[in-house]
Amino acid sequence: EDQVTQSPEALRLQEGESSSLNCSYTVSGLRGLFWYRQDPGKGPEFLFTLYSAGEEKEKERLKATLTKKESFLHITAPKPEDSATYLCAVRTGGFKTIFGAGTRLFVKA
Amino acid sequence: GAVVSQHPSRVICKSGTSVKIECRSLDFQATTMFWYRQFPKKSLMLMATSNEGSKATYEQGVEKDKFLINHASLTLSTLTVTSAHPEDSSFYICSARDRSGAGNQPQHFGDGTRLSIL
Numbered sequence: 001e002d003q004v005t006q007s008p009e010a011l012r013l014q015e016g017e018s019s020s021l022n023c024s025y026t027v028s029g030l031r032g033l034f035w036y037r038q039d040p041g042k043g044p045e046f047l048f049t050l051y052s053a054g055e056e057k058e059k060e061r062l063k064a065t066l067t068k069k070e071s072f073l074h075i076t077a078p079k080p081e082d083s084a085t086y087l088c089a090v091r092t093g094g095f096k097t098i099f100g101a102g103t104r105l106f107v108k109a
Numbered sequence: 110g111a112v113v114s115q116h117p118s119r120v121i122c123k124s125g126t127s128v129k130i131e132c133r134s135l136d137f138q139a140t141t142m143f144w145y146r147q148f149p150k151k152s153l154m155l156m157a158t159s160n161e162g163s164k165a166t167y168e169q170g171v172e173k174d175k176f177l178i179n180h181a182s183l184t185l186s187t188l189t190v191t192s193a194h195p196e197d198s199s200f201y202i203c204s205a206r207d208r209s210g211a212g213n214q215p216q217h218f219g220d221g222t223r224l225s226i227l
Binding site for chain 1: 204
């Protein structure tokens with residue numbers, strides 16, 4: 001069964017304290033892995049697409065990496081404005097998109 | 110970047126009312142649009158996939174007569190919650206995928222509609 005699991009469920013960091021969010025997946029074929037950021041009361045905002053193992057993408061303090069089993073979203077020196085829920089989604093070989101449950105990130109000043 | 114507009118952002122209405130939510134892709138064409146429901150502090154629950162010019166595909170447990178979906182053009186899909194009741198109160202979010210790109214493009218989301226049924 002296709003499955004996407006994100007960990008941890010919630011993460012509390014001090015401003016400047018770098019960390020990583022995990023997205024592990026078990027799917028039949030991978031057509032793409034997507035990271036989104038969602039603020040309360042808003043729709044998810046697209047961040048990155050990763051298509052193959054070894055690929056990396058960066059945007060400001062965020063860096064996404066991909067292996068054959070999981071993806072990491074690294075946050076370097078986070079700021080309070082990085083607080084949000086980060087969602088991972090996988091597009092399977094059968095053209096189905098499966099979302100993880102998300103990681104709620106809290107960054108304290 | 111790809112922009113999806115969802116309207117209205119908030120609806121408060123009486124029980125028994127039907128409510129229509131619009132989802133538009135503003136700068137790209139979308140053969141497929143998606144409707145999600147999201148409960149507080151929970152992830153997205155796919156309700157249905159809307160295909161331009163054909164019937165929507167509903168997920169198991171979603172009543173198609175309750176949640177009417179119309180995808181009349183490559184840039185517009187609508188969700189109508191018919192005879193809404195308090196248990197239909199929720200955050201509804203639409204998304205769209207650019208029709209170009211071999212089906213591997215990301216979905217782009219609207220900002221959601223907060224529906225409150227009194």
